Amino acid sequence: APPKPVGPVPNARQIEWYHREIIAFFHFGMNTFTNDNEGDGTANPEVFNPAALDCNQWTSVLKRAGITTGILVAKHADGFCNWPTKHSNYSVKNSSWKEGKGDVVREFTDACKKAGIKAAIYLGPHDRHDSRYGTDDYSDYYASQLSELLRNYGPIWEIWWDGAGADKLTTSHYTRWADTVRRHQPQCVIFGTKNSYRFADCRWVGNESGFSGDPCWSTINPFSIRDESSHIQELNHGEINGQAYIPAEVDVSIRPSWFYHPEEDKRVKTVTELWDIYFNSVGRNSVLLLNYAPNKEGLISSVDAQRTDSLRYLINATFQNNLASKASVKAMHPRGEKYKPTNLIDGTENTYYASAEGFSTDTLTFNLGSPQVFDVLMLQEVIELGQRTTRWSVDYSINGKKWTPIPEATDKQSIGYKWLVRFKPVRAKYVRLRITEGQASAALHTFGVYKQPITK
Numbered sequence: 001a002p003p004k005p006v007g008p009v010p011n012a013r014q015i016e017w018y019h020r021e022i023i024a025f026f027h028f029g030m031n032t033f034t035n036d037n038e039g040d041g042t043a044n045p046e047v048f049n050p051a052a053l054d055c056n057q058w059t060s061v062l063k064r065a066g067i068t069t070g071i072l073v074a075k076h077a078d079g080f081c082n083w084p085t086k087h088s089n090y091s092v093k094n095s096s097w098k099e100g101k102g103d104v105v106r107e108f109t110d111a112c113k114k115a116g117i118k119a120a121i122y123l124g125p126h127d128r129h130d131s132r133y134g135t136d137d138y139s140d141y142y143a144s145q146l147s148e149l150l151r152n153y154g155p156i157w158e159i160w161w162d163g164a165g166a167d168k169l170t171t172s173h174y175t176r177w178a179d180t181v182r183r184h185q186p187q188c189v190i191f192g193t194k195n196s197y198r199f200a201d202c203r204w205v206g207n208e209s210g211f212s213g214d215p216c217w218s219t220i221n222p223f224s225i226r227d228e229s230s231h232i233q234e235l236n237h238g239e240i241n242g243q244a245y246i247p248a249e250v251d252v253s254i255r256p257s258w259f260y261h262p263e264e265d266k267r268v269k270t271v272t273e274l275w276d277i278y279f280n281s282v283g284r285n286s287v288l289l290l291n292y293a294p295n296k297e298g299l300i301s302s303v304d305a306q307r308t309d310s311l312r313y314l315i316n317a318t319f320q321n322n323l324a325s326k327a328s329v330k331a332m333h334p335r336g337e338k339y340k341p342t343n344l345i346d347g348t349e350n351t352y353y354a355s356a357e358g359f360s361t362d363t364l365t366f367n368l369g370s371p372q373v374f375d376v377l378m379l380q381e382v383i384e385l386g387q388r389t390t391r392w393s394v395d396y397s398i399n400g401k402k403w404t405p406i407p408e409a410t411d412k413q414s415i416g417y418k419w420l421v422r423f424k425p426v427r428a429k430y431v432r433l434r435i436t437e438g439q440a441s442a443a444l445h446t447f448g449v450y451k452q453p454i455t456k
């Protein structure tokens with residue numbers, strides 16, 4: 001019989017969300033033109049005027065980087081709307097861009113559709129332009145804008161509720177807005193913060209620097225999301241016995257700021273920095289939300305694009321070859337033929353390995369056939385069955401008798417959708433995974449060992 005799920009489990013939106021692994025943010029708006037990050041909402045709409053906006057260029061950057069989802073900032077806290085909303089005059093329709101006939105949300109969603117990329121929207125809950133901010137009238141205004149965006153631009157994959165400056169907004173505001181989201185787009189993921197904690201499909205990770213905690217559990221007590229300033233550690237690590245399944249989405253910008261500033265052209269994150277961020281987010285059971293800052297022209301600068309090309313090269317070059325894919329595998333407590341140990345290395349998600357009922361510990365020994373050199377390992381749990389394994393270690397051996405621990409992979413805790421570990425290259429014919437603690441019998445999709453094309 002298959003293992004029974006344990007604890008909170010993901011909904012369909014969250015399962016789909018995890019599989020994206022890396023998604024992109026686009027901060028482009030009034031701040032781009034005023035060289036600001038947090039405009040006060042008084043900038044003249046005429047100032048918004050991208051000379052060469054080309055969202056197809058943005059999506060081509062994503063395609064090259066293997067990123068399949070993009071979130072556009074439609075309205076940031078300065079209140080300026082990137083689409084010709086019916087509900088405000090502070091928008092592109094009063095800008096000099098395309099004589100007021102332009103619509104960034106339209107160009108973005110069309111480009112995404114053409115490129116096979118999922119489109120998503122950041123609609124800033126905080127608003128410094130609109131004097132109704134925080135009142136019931138503002139609630140109507142925000143709900144109308146949400147409906148406009150969710151009804152007129154095709155499927156919207158995620159709605160992003162930034163908690164920045166949003167303390168005035170109550171759970172009842174968000175209850176109404178969440179109803180709007182669910183009514184128009186039931187599949188839409190909600191990034192929830194502060195008082196939108198009840199509706200969150202994914203949570204903030206507690207920093208904007210690109211790292212999840214180690215361990216990082218998919219579960220958390222939702223109140224930790226609400227009261228974030230006293231729960232930064234919980235946001236970062238999750239809570240193993242948390243009541244709700246709300247995994248972390250790691251938002252970080254490829255530049256020091258979220259919006260474009262020419263003076264930051266030389267401070268774009270290096271490939272080495274991005275590689276660290278990848279391991280510290282995707283490699284820690286989280287989704288990476290990487291921000292691009294299109295410039296005043298309306299284009300992503302080539303250096304930013306090249307950096308994510310290189311990140312993609314590193315990901316593909318590292319993970320294309322699981323050096324354990326042809327191993328023979330022995331398990332201490334196998335569950336049976338359907339859940340056999342070689343399911344760990346077959347490279348598909350249709351199968352998984354499971355330990356026998358009643359065993360929350362296990363040992364899996366891989367004979368690689370000949371000595372191999374590797375410096376990365378990957379584990380993937382069957383997330384639909386909950387957070388099962390809670391402590392594990394990996395050792396290696398040249399003869400299968402004398403074992404050496406990999407220090408970086410000793411006494412690890414969470415696994416979840418994906419857990420990656422980097423270490424000094426080791427040479428081994430045998431490698432073994434020891435599951436030393438669990439809330440239930442292990443259920444794992446993947447065990448892999450890999451060699452990075454470069455070492456730092």
Ligand code: IPT
Nearest residue numbers: 161162163164193194204208251
């Ligand atoms: C921080 C918010 O408080 C949090 O809710 C989330 O939206 C986060 O931003 C996104 O990065 S505020 C920030 C200045 C740390």
